[in-house]
Amino acid sequence: MNDIVSEIHEGLRAWAVAETGDADARIEGLVRTSAGFSRENWVFDLVSGGTSRPLIARRDPVGSVLETDREVETAVLRALEGSAVPAPIVVWSDPEGDRLGRPTVVMERAEGVCDWFVLTGDRPLDTRVAIAHRLYDRMADIHRFDWRAAGLGAVLDDPGPGAAVAAVDHWEDQLRRVQLEPEPELELILAWLRAHVPTSPVTTLVHADFKPGNTLLTGDEVTLVLDWETAHLGDPHEDLGWVTNPVRAGEHRIPDAWQPDDLLARWSARTGIEVDRASVHWWNVLANLKLCVIVLTGTRAFVDGRLDRVHQPPLALGRVMLDMIGA
C-alpha cells in the first residue's frame, strides 16, 4: 500500500469509526478508480457489525477540470432521495475536508455499468432506442422534480428568467480566473451570447452534465444518475442544449433513430414544457463555451502542477462555435 492509499485508508477508517460508533469498523478493498476527470473516486467496502457495505468516496482533487461545492452537491442528493430521479445515496459528507484533507462525500456504491457510448454500442437498435427513452425520461424527471417542496431553495440560488445571463456570468468569471493567455475566439462568443440571451420559461433543477457516461445501467434499465456536482437551479433548456450539442452527438444520438427532434418532442411531452428552439441553440453554444472553460481549467491546474492530465487548447470547439453563431 503506497503512502496516499495508506493515508486515505486511515482517514476512512477513523471516519467510519466515528460515524458507526464501532471501534472495530474496517475498510477493505480500497482502490482509486480511473473514472471521472473532476473528482478522485475511491471505492471500498465498509465492514462493521458483521456486514460489508460497498461504498465510494468522492474526494476533491488538488486540481480539477471543475471547481464545485460538495455542500451543494450533498444537499441536492439528499433532496432527491425517494424521488423519481435515481440518484446516489449520501452516507457521509465532509464539505470542510476535515476527514481526508479535502472535501469528500461518501456514497453507496451501486451496481450497474457506466457506458458512455451505450447508444451507439452493440445492442440491437430497438433496445438502444428504448434505453435512450429511459435515459432522457430520467433527465425530464429531473426537470419535473419539485425543488421548492424539497427545500432546495434554501441552498441554491434561483436565477429566475435570467438564468442564461447567470450562466454566462458564471462561465465568464471562471474563464477570467483560469485563462493563461488571451482568448479572442471566446471573447467573440461571449459577446454573441450576451447579445442573444434567451429568457427562461421556468426554473427547474438542472443536472448540467447529463450524459450516458453519467448514468449506470443494470441490464437495459437506467438505475442511477451520477455526478451531481454541477447541479443548480436554472432553465431546463440548459440541459437540452447540453444533450443536443452537435459536438457530443456520438454520446447522445442514434443515427436515423434518435435525433434531437425525437429527444425534444419526448421531453416536452413528459414535462409539459414547450421547447424554444432558439433557446436550445443558444444553450448549444453555451455548452461549447462551457467545455472550453472546463478544458482551460484543466490546463491551468496542469500548469500549476495540480492535475495529472495534459489538455491541448480547445481550438476545434472554437471553430464549432464560430459556425454556430454564423461568424
Place this chain on the structure above:
Amino acid sequence: MRPDVDEQLIGIAHILERVVAPAVDDAYASDVLVGVTAVLQGIANGWADVASFLAWDARETLSLLMEAEPVLTDARVADVAGNARALAAEPPMPLDTHALAEHHTQARALLARVAPVLPEGEQRSRVAAHMRARVERYPIRAQARMPGQR
C-alpha cells in the same frame, strides 16, 4: 545532434508504452500514462512547427487589426490599430522562441479586445476566417480520449 529532439520524444513515448505501461497495475496511473504518452507523441510530431506557427499567427493577426482600423470606431478599441502597427514594426528574432511567444501573446491580446466589438461585415468575416485557419495550422495535436471511448 543525434538522437535529435524528434527521436528522443518518440523514443521516450515508445519506452513508456512498451516498458512502463505493462508494469503499471494501478488503474488511475495507467490511465494517466496513456494520456502522457499521447501528449509526448503530439509534441514530437509538432514541436518543430511551433515557432513558424507563432510568427505566422501573430503576423496575420496584426495585419487584420491594421486593416480593420476604419471599422474600429468603438472608443474602447480606438488605440488597437496603432498598437498593432507598432508591434508589427518590431518583429522578434525568428529563432528566439520566448520572444516569439511574447509577441504572439501581445497580438492575440489586441485581437481579444477587438473581437467582441467588431461590427458584422467583411472585416469580421476575415477575422473569423483567420480564427478557423489557425485551428488547421496549430502544430501540436494530442488525441483526447474519453473513458470507454471506442
